[in-house]
Amino acid sequence: MLTGLSWLALEVKDLDAAREFYVDLLELPVRADREMGAAASDSHPKPDAESNAERESELAVTAGDASLILRRPEGVPRGGLHTHYAFSIPAAEYDDWWTRLTDAGYELEEAQFGPATSLYLYDPDGNCVELGQQDVAGPGIDGIFEVVLEVESIERARSFYTALGFEAVDTGENRARVRLDGPVALELWEPHLGIANARGGVHVDLGFETETPLAELEAVADRVRQVDRKADDEVVVRDPDGHVVTFVSP
Numbered sequence: 001m002l003t004g005l006s007w008l009a010l011e012v013k014d015l016d017a018a019r020e021f022y023v024d025l026l027e028l029p030v031r032a033d034r035e036m037g038a039a040a041s042d043s044h045p046k047p048d049a050e051s052n053a054e055r056e057s058e059l060a061v062t063a064g065d066a067s068l069i070l071r072r073p074e075g076v077p078r079g080g081l082h083t084h085y086a087f088s089i090p091a092a093e094y095d096d097w098w099t100r101l102t103d104a105g106y107e108l109e110e111a112q113f114g115p116a117t118s119l120y121l122y123d124p125d126g127n128c129v130e131l132g133q134q135d136v137a138g139p140g141i142d143g144i145f146e147v148v149l150e151v152e153s154i155e156r157a158r159s160f161y162t163a164l165g166f167e168a169v170d171t172g173e174n175r176a177r178v179r180l181d182g183p184v185a186l187e188l189w190e191p192h193l194g195i196a197n198a199r200g201g202v203h204v205d206l207g208f209e210t211e212t213p214l215a216e217l218e219a220v221a222d223r224v225r226q227v228d229r230k231a232d233d234e235v236v237v238r239d240p241d242g243h244v245v246t247f248v249s250p
Contacts, residue, residue: 001211002164003209003210004065004208005066005206005207005208005209006207006248007207008085008147009068009071010070010080010123010127012070012071012124013073018124018125019059022059022061022068022070022123025101025104026087026141027140030061030062031062063144066143066184077203077205078205079204080127080201081125082199082200083128083147083148084130084148084194085201086129086132086144086146086147087141087143087144088132088136088143089133089142093140094133097131109121109195109196111195115133118130118132119131120198127201128196130146144184145185146186147185147187148186148194148200149187150191150202151190151240152190154178156223157239157241158178158180160223161186163220164182164208176189177189177190177194183208203242203243203244204243205244205246207245207246208246209249209250211249213232214235220239224237224240225240225242229246233249234247234248235248
């Protein structure tokens with residue numbers, strides 16, 4: 001059983017620009033106490049504690065209980081390209097965020113989902129970043145609640161993720177997307193443009209916490225594109241669309 005989102009990795013060209021956006025503007029703290037995604041594997045040595053949070057090619061920041069990894073394209077796996085994903089913010093902070101981001105010169109779009117409102121903007125690398133009202137304590141950004149993956153076949157991708165315990169809760173009218181609930185909401189999109197012209201991410205790197213990494217592999221063994229790493233405490237696979245999915249012990 002997957003118990004939480006551990007990380008989402010994005011590809012960036014310029015770490016300084018990414019730092020200005022995520023650390024200076026969005027006020028996400030640099031994370032210094034964890035390994036950084038599937039790239040920290042046998043072929044990509046894990047950094048020591050002093051250099052763990054930021055290396056020449058990576059920067060990890062904290063969003064609630066998850067990490068956002070910003071990674072230059074200097075190895076495999078790469079981070080996701082043009083990934084649409086959503087940060088959780090306390091409902092009462094929404095107006096403050098709108099003012100802060102418009103004052104900083106960003107053109108925002110807004111969407112309403114029942115009683116909750118979200119704003120949308122783009123980071124320096126073309127990722128569509130959503131800040132959405134959620135039941136979180138804050139202050140500031142307090143988690144990642146949604147990630148959108150681009151897939152070739154909705155049914156094939158849904159079969160993979162429902163085998164891991166995700167549950168389909170909403171299908172788009174044109175059947176080009178499906179929303180899955182789990183430790184994070186996953187939206188699976190066949191290629192199209194969404195709100196704010198967002199696109200689903202390609203070659204996204206996601207890490208999920210679980211007490212049973214090998215059991216998660218067994219659940220999808222007949223659906224994975226390949227297995228990159230298999231150990232008692234960590235399993236790294238490619239889903240049918242090439243997204244990198246890691247099952248890691250907390």
